[in-house]
């Protein structure tokens with residue numbers, strides 16, 4: 234099937250991409266002709282995702298996003314398979330606890346920061362050194378609207394995503410003009426990760442959205458494809474909110 238798709242000659246490393254938003258981004262990038270290296274913790278799921286993406290267009294690296302040995306191996310795998318890393322998508326994220334902030338276990342928030350913030354910086358440092366410093370490229374960090382306003386019961390996650398937005402700004406400033414760095418902040422997107430936020434009450438949850446539906450992974454993939462394309466050539470340091478309008482709120486009227 235891949236014989237019919239274009240060849241951009243470009244490559245992407247996408248973390249957390251065996252399913253959900255990351256996989257949809259991988260699909261969109263492969264469809265426009267990129268080659269991708271996807272990561273995740275479950276090897277069988279990665280193998281199946283590579284099979285669906287096309288083994289001539291995709292490879293995988295198995296491991297946990299916060300693990301330094303895995304970070305280095307994923308970058309090496311991408312360079313070894315394709316010889317370049319034009320785009321880095323820091324998509325892997327975690328939200329292991331639902332708790333009022335007053336009761337938040339501090340070890341949990343440390344763990345959340347390791348995966349959602351520190352690993353994104355580590356991958357950015359590694360891709361910068363391996364390819365982007367000399368050759369340019371783009372980085373997209375997957376934040377969340379949970380980082381923009383109070384998010385009851387997922388405060389640790391919200392604080393980490395706010396930090397990721399500022400990391401985006403810091404990286405954009407330091408890596409310019411070679412590398413553009415942007416973030417995407419989705420509202421609820423129907424994936425395994427967000428199941429607890431809508432399962433059994435999707436209609437009720439969707440009613441709060443001016444566009445009257447929850448997101449699907451392709452909604453976010455479109456934004457990522459844009460930010461990593463030349464159509465976004467003069468955009469850096471920004472966070473694109475992709476939220477079905479939910480942050481517009483009801484106002485006073």
Ligand SMILES: NC(=O)c1ccc[n+]([C@@H]2O[C@H](COP(=O)([O-])OP(=O)(O)OC[C@H]3O[C@@H](n4cnc5c(N)ncnc54)[C@H](OP(=O)(O)O)[C@@H]3O)[C@@H](O)[C@H]2O)c1
Nearest residue numbers: 249251252253254273274275298326377421422424426427
């Ligand atoms: N869905 C939403 O409503 C929503 C909203 C805003 C932001 N986001 C953000 O979007 C990103 C992707 O979420 P999603 O909804 O697509 O989740 P998902 O459907 O659960 O997919 C997560 C992917 O990441 C991998 N993964 C999970 N934890 C990982 C880790 N520690 N290290 C490496 N890979 C890991 C998973 O594979 P394995 O389980 O095999 O590792 C899977 O491939 C996250 O950063 C999340 O915070 C999601």
